[in-house]
Each structure stands twice: as structure tokens, then as C-alpha cells.
Amino acid sequence: MTTTTTTRRSSLVTDSRVLIGRSARHIVRSTDALLISFVLPVFQLLLFVYVFGGAIATGTDYVNYVAPGIILVAAGFGAAITATAVNADLTEGLMDRLRSMPIHPSAAVTGHVVASTARNLVVTALVVAVALVVGFRPTAGAWEWVAAIGVLSLFVLAITWISVIMGLVAKSVEAASGFAFFIALLPFVSGAFVPTETMPDALRVVAENQPVTPIVETARGLLLGTPIGNSAWVSIAWCVGILAVAAPTAAMLFRRRTRDA
Amino acid sequence: MQTPYASRTRSTDEVPSGMAIEVHGLTKSFGEVPVLKGIDLEVQPGKVLALLGPNGAGKTTTVRILATLLRPDGGRALVGGCDVVTQAAQARRLIGLTGQETSVDGLLTGRENLTMLGRLWRLGTRAAERRAEELLALMDLQGAADRPVRTYSGGMRRRLDLAASLVAAPAIMFLDEPTTGLDPLARQKVWDAIGDLMGKGTTVLLTTQYLAEADLLADRVVVIDEGRVIVDGSPKSLKRQVGSERAELAFRDGHELSVAAALLDDNHPVVDREDLTVGLAIDNPWHLHAILGRLRHIGLAPLSATVSQPTLDDVFIAFTESQRPEATKGAE
Ligand SMILES: Nc1ncnc2c1ncn2[C@@H]1O[C@H](COP(=O)(O)OP(=O)(O)OP(=O)(O)O)[C@@H](O)[C@H]1O
Ligand SMILES: [Mg+2]
Numbered sequence: 001m002t003t004t005t006t007t008r009r010s011s012l013v014t015d016s017r018v019l020i021g022r023s024a025r026h027i028v029r030s031t032d033a034l035l036i037s038f039v040l041p042v043f044q045l046l047l048f049v050y051v052f053g054g055a056i057a058t059g060t061d062y063v064n065y066v067a068p069g070i071i072l073v074a075a076g077f078g079a080a081i082t083a084t085a086v087n088a089d090l091t092e093g094l095m096d097r098l099r100s101m102p103i104h105p106s107a108a109v110t111g112h113v114v115a116s117t118a119r120n121l122v123v124t125a126l127v128v129a130v131a132l133v134v135g136f137r138p139t140a141g142a143w144e145w146v147a148a149i150g151v152l153s154l155f156v157l158a159i160t161w162i163s164v165i166m167g168l169v170a171k172s173v174e175a176a177s178g179f180a181f182f183i184a185l186l187p188f189v190s191g192a193f194v195p196t197e198t199m200p201d202a203l204r205v206v207a208e209n210q211p212v213t214p215i216v217e218t219a220r221g222l223l224l225g226t227p228i229g230n231s232a233w234v235s236i237a238w239c240v241g242i243l244a245v246a247a248p249t250a251a252m253l254f255r256r257r258t259r260d261a
Numbered sequence: 262m263q264t265p266y267a268s269r270t271r272s273t274d275e276v277p278s279g280m281a282i283e284v285h286g287l288t289k290s291f292g293e294v295p296v297l298k299g300i301d302l303e304v305q306p307g308k309v310l311a312l313l314g315p316n317g318a319g320k321t322t323t324v325r326i327l328a329t330l331l332r333p334d335g336g337r338a339l340v341g342g343c344d345v346v347t348q349a350a351q352a353r354r355l356i357g358l359t360g361q362e363t364s365v366d367g368l369l370t371g372r373e374n375l376t377m378l379g380r381l382w383r384l385g386t387r388a389a390e391r392r393a394e395e396l397l398a399l400m401d402l403q404g405a406a407d408r409p410v411r412t413y414s415g416g417m418r419r420r421l422d423l424a425a426s427l428v429a430a431p432a433i434m435f436l437d438e439p440t441t442g443l444d445p446l447a448r449q450k451v452w453d454a455i456g457d458l459m460g461k462g463t464t465v466l467l468t469t470q471y472l473a474e475a476d477l478l479a480d481r482v483v484v485i486d487e488g489r490v491i492v493d494g495s496p497k498s499l500k501r502q503v504g505s506e507r508a509e510l511a512f513r514d515g516h517e518l519s520v521a522a523a524l525l526d527d528n529h530p531v532v533d534r535e536d537l538t539v540g541l542a543i544d545n546p547w548h549l550h551a552i553l554g555r556l557r558h559i560g561l562a563p564l565s566a567t568v569s570q571p572t573l574d575d576v577f578i579a580f581t582e583s584q585r586p587e588a589t590k591g592a593e
Contacts, residue, residue: 097365
């Protein structure tokens with residue numbers, strides 16, 4: 001039995017397409033999860049702008065400062081939903097059947113990743129729209145928008161892969177969503193909501209060396225014209241690095257992890 | 262059988278050893294706890310093997326290893342000649358699995374579940390839809406076909422799960438307690454479906470708690486207990502060893518009961534002090550006649566004598582209990 005590269009690739013494409021369709025149906029049918037992934041970040045945006053906004057001095061209009069961070073938080077909440085969905089497959093659903101079938105080992109996780117990334121991007125766009133309504137005023141031109149969307153998409157893709165892994169590793173659906181909320185909290189220990197200079201030293205070291213800070217700096221620079229420095233490259237390096245590790249890990253876990261081991 | 266569903270499957274005819282399923286010295290532990298302690302079994306192509314055993318015996322573990330879902334610690338397992346560890350990808354082309362716990366997508370409808378699997382098996386969208394329709398009809402699920410599986414009853418889910426493992430018409434089927442929790446009508450449907458598979462030359466390994474089911478379906482029965490094979494034979498030979506029927510003698514009081522139990526000790530009596538009964542395996546009506554004769558000889562008349570078909574309990578009592586000392590003694 002010869003398994004050539006082409007047939008492997010075609011089986012990845014075909015199998016993934018079927019499973020992306022399945023995950024897309026899940027997303028559309030879990031309306032409550034979809035609603036929460038949109039409402040929570042919007043609520044946060046309003047909270048920051050209208051409640052805390054007056055108290056935090058950032059030197060610019062606070063809505064402009066905070067909007068890019070909220071967008072990242074939205075992606076984090078999306079990640080929690082992804083982790084939950086993957087874990088539900090494992091603990092109560094289809095995973096055993098898929099694992100006993102001759103499908104491409106990456107197809108099942110690819111289905112989740114692609115559908116979740118798409119969902120996340122739609123939610124992100126909606127959050128941006130709400131931010132614009134409450135006074136977010138980007139100065140970006142067309143190319144800056146394209147670049148900003150590119151960086152955010154890369155980020156969303158990277159944390160979606162991480163959340164798939166969390167879903168595969170977690171022992172229960174609750175644990176999976178708990179893990180992933182950790183990702184949603186990352187932006188709070190970054191320069192997303194307050195300048196890192198205001199933090200205690202130890203925290204500042206963490207904040208300045210985690211991926212959310214350069215990404216939020218990059219997004220802010222592209223959309224609002226603040227200085228970017230090397231943040232863009234650091235962001236891309238983080239995301240590509242995460243993808244390079246997470247994608248094969250997830251495929252390996254799909255084969256190894258079962259509902260009872 | 263037509264072959265339209267074969268693009269991802271392969272027939273087992275080409276297997277050199279000739280066995281559809283071959284298991285040698287299979288061992289598996291969960292943490293420190295040994296669960297399989299060296300299982301051996303073989304199934305010829307087109308035959309049905311029933312795997313029996315008490316709860317926790319290791320049936321599901323064995324099936325999950327054969328279905329490539331768990332890695333064994335030691336020993337070898339081949340399905341259709343493919344090693345389930347080193348040639349898992351090839352093995353997966355040959356097998357269908359209905360696990361003890363259902364493995365279907367709760368948010369999709371029954372039809373969507375089956376169509377999706379058909380497409381993953383490369384039937385093509387149209388053929389996948391046709392196959393889904395056929396299987397829904399086979400399992401009597403047309404009425405619920407377009408409802409999310411989440412809303413199905415337990416028995417409906419099991420039937421859908423069985424349908425899901427039939428999508429690709431696999432050459433080798435693993436069915437882990439396929440009829441547990443089904444009503445009699447649904448059970449009959451599942452038996453019919455298994456009969457159908459047998460007619461098509463599919464090799465089936467099924468686990469069950471019902472001896473009658475094994476008797477009806479299986480060419481061969483393997484009983485495992487505490488991770489070891491304790492009996493391996495045809496249903497007929499098994500029943501011959503257990504006693505094809507079971508007699509229950511009821512007595513007036515505990516004293517009579519004890520006397521009868523002592524007298525009939527060589528027949529492995531099962532004594533129930535609550536109901537004041539003695540249960541015995543009997544090979545033929547003359548055997549019962551002889552037993553009653555022995556009681557009459559000492560002037561002891563039972564209140565009643567009833568005869569029933571053997572149950573799995575009897576198999577366990579005859580084999581698990583009598584074999585257990587030997588099994589522990591001869592630890593391999
Ligand atoms: N993931 C696991 N971790 C620890 N122990 C396990 C695990 N899976 C199974 N076991 C143990 O292995 C033994 C065999 O389990 P298995 O499910 O194979 O039994 P079974 O024969 O299918 O029983 P049943 O008739 O109840 O379905 C049991 O003692 C069980 O507790
Ligand atoms: Mg079991």
C-alpha cells in the first residue's frame with residue numbers, strides 16, 4: 001500500500017473540508033456560545049471606556065488605547081469555546097469513531113481550527129464595529145488595515161491551535177474551558193489596557209515578554225499611527241513559532257489521546 | 262455485496278495467515294493495574310466471535326485495542342493481517358466499530374452524521390446521502406432522521422451508532438455490547454443487521470452479556486475473566502460443558518436445603534438460602550430424572566422442580582469459579 005505525498009495531501013484537504021463543514025454547523029447551532037463570544041467583549045469595551053476610562057491615564061483617548069486590546073480579548077473568549085468543543089468531541093462525542101477511521105490525522109483538528117478561526121474573525125469584526133460606534137477613531141489607510149487584519153488573523157489562528165491542544169489535553173469540558181479562559185486573561189497582563197510602565201517590576205517583565213504586548217503594539221501602531229518599532233517582527237515570530245509547535249502537537253494528540261487514557 | 266463503498270476499504274481475502282482477527286499474548290495495564298494478562302484469540306474470515314465476561318473482565322479494552330484506539334503494552338493484534346500498532350492506518354480501512362459508549366455527533370442530525378461519515382469514507386456526496394438513507398431505514402430511524410442526535414433516546418443513539426459503523430460496509434466489525442439497552446424490537450433489528458453482515462461474509466467480533474445472543478449469532482464463544490481467556494469454543498460445546506439446561510429445586514426449609522445441597526455436591530449446586538432453592542446444570546432430561554431419583558432415595562421431596570435455559574450466570578459459575586484457582590496458580 002503506497003501512501004504518496006499527493007494522496008496524503010488530498011486526503012487532508014478532502015477530510016478537512018468535510019469536518020470544517022461539521023464544525024461550522026456546530027457554531028451556527030450553538031447560538032448561546034456565539035452570542036456570549038460577542039457580548040462579553042462588547043460589554044468589556046463599554047466597561048473600560050465608560051467606567052474605567054476616566055481613571056486610567058494613557059496620554060491618548062482611552063477608547064483608542066483600549067480597543068485593540070479588547071479585540072484580542074474577544075479572540076481569547078473564542079478560544080475557550082474552541083477548547084470546549086474539541087473536548088466535548090473527545091469526552092462525549094465523535095472522536096473515537098474518527099480515530100478508528102482512515103482519515104488524515106490532522107483533519108479533525110483542522111476542521112475545528114478553520115471553523116473557529118472564521119467564527120473568531122467574524123466576532124472580531126463585530127467588536128471593531130461597536131468600537132467605531134463608541135468613538136474608536138483609527139487613522140489607518142487601506143494598507144495599514146490590511147496589515148492589521150493580517151496580524152490579528154495570525155494571532156487568532158495561533159491561539160485557536162493552542163485552544164485545540166487544551167481541549168485535547170483537558171480531562172473534562174469544564175477544565176478545557178477553564179484552561180482557555182487563561183488565554184482570555186493574557187491581554188490583561190500586557191500593554192493592552194494599561195501601559196506596562198505602570199506595573200510592578202516582576203509583572204512588567206512578564207507583560208513585556210508575552211505575545212499579546214507586541215501584537216497589541218503592532219495593531220495600535222498600524223491602526224493609530226503610534227510607533228511600532230520591532231513589535232511587528234516579534235509578533236510574527238511568536239505566532240509562527242506557536243503554529244509550528246502547536247499544529248504537529250495537536251495531530252499527535254488526536255491519535256494518542258482517547259476518552260479514557 | 263456490491264463494491265461501491267470500497268474505495269477506502271480493502272477485502273481481507275489477500276491476508277496470508279488466513280485469520281481475519283488474530284490476537285497473541287495481548288497485555289495492557291492502566292497505571293499499575295493489569296487489565297489484560299495475555300489474551301489469545303483468532304477469528305476466521307466471515308465468522309462471528311462472541312466475547313463474554315463479567316464487568317471489568319477486559320472486553321472493552323480488547324475491542325479498543327483491536328480498533329486501534331488503545332495501544333497494547335505487549336503481545337500482538339492483527340486485523341485482516343495488519344498489525345494494529347505498526348499498520349494502524351491500513352487496519353483502519355478494514356474495520357467498523359460500535360463502541361460500548363456511542364460515538365456520534367450530538368449537534369448534527371442522524372442523517373447528517375451518516376452523510377458526513379460516508380463522505381469521509383469517500384463515497385461521494387450523492388452516494389453518501391443514499392447510503393445514509395438506506396441505513397436510516399435499516400435501523401428504523403427515518404422518523405428521527407432530521408432531528409439533532411442530542412434529542413435521541415438511548416436506544417435510538419445506539420442504533421444510529423451501529424448504522425454509523427456500517428457506512429463503509431467494513432470487512433471486520435467490532436460490536437461492543439450492541440444490544441445493551443435496546444427494547445426487544447430494536448434488539449431484533451440489530452440481530453437482523455448482524456445476520457445481514459454474516460450473509461455478506463463480514464467478520465464480526467461482538468461482546469455481550471446475553472448468552473442467548475451469543476448462541477443465536479456466534480460461531481465461536483470466548484469467555485474472558487480478569488484479563489484472561491478461560492473458555493474458548495463453539496456455543497454448543499460451551500453449553501455442553503455448562504449443562505444445556507438448568508434445574509431449580511425448591512425446598513421447605515434450610516435443613517432440607519442443606520441436605521439436598523450436600524447430596525448433590527458433585528453437580529456444582531448453586532444454593533440460594535433466601536429462596537431455599539438449589540440450582541443445577543442438567544445435560545438432558547434423564548439427568549434431572551436421576552437427580553430426583555437420588556433425592557427420593559433419601560426420602561427428600563422438593564416442593565417444585567423447574568427447568569430453564571442456561572444463562573450467562575451459569576456459564577460464569579461453571580467456568581469462572583472452577584477455573585479461578587487454576588488461573589491464579591498458573592500465573593504466566
Ligand atoms: N482508562 C482506564 N483507566 C484505569 N482503568 C481502566 C481504564 N479503562 C478500563 N479500566 C479498567 O480495566 C478493567 C477492564 O475494563 P473493560 O472496560 O475492558 O471491561 P469490560 O469487560 O468491557 O466490562 P463491562 O462488561 O463492564 O463493559 C476494569 O477493571 C476497568 O476499571
Ligand atoms: Mg465493556
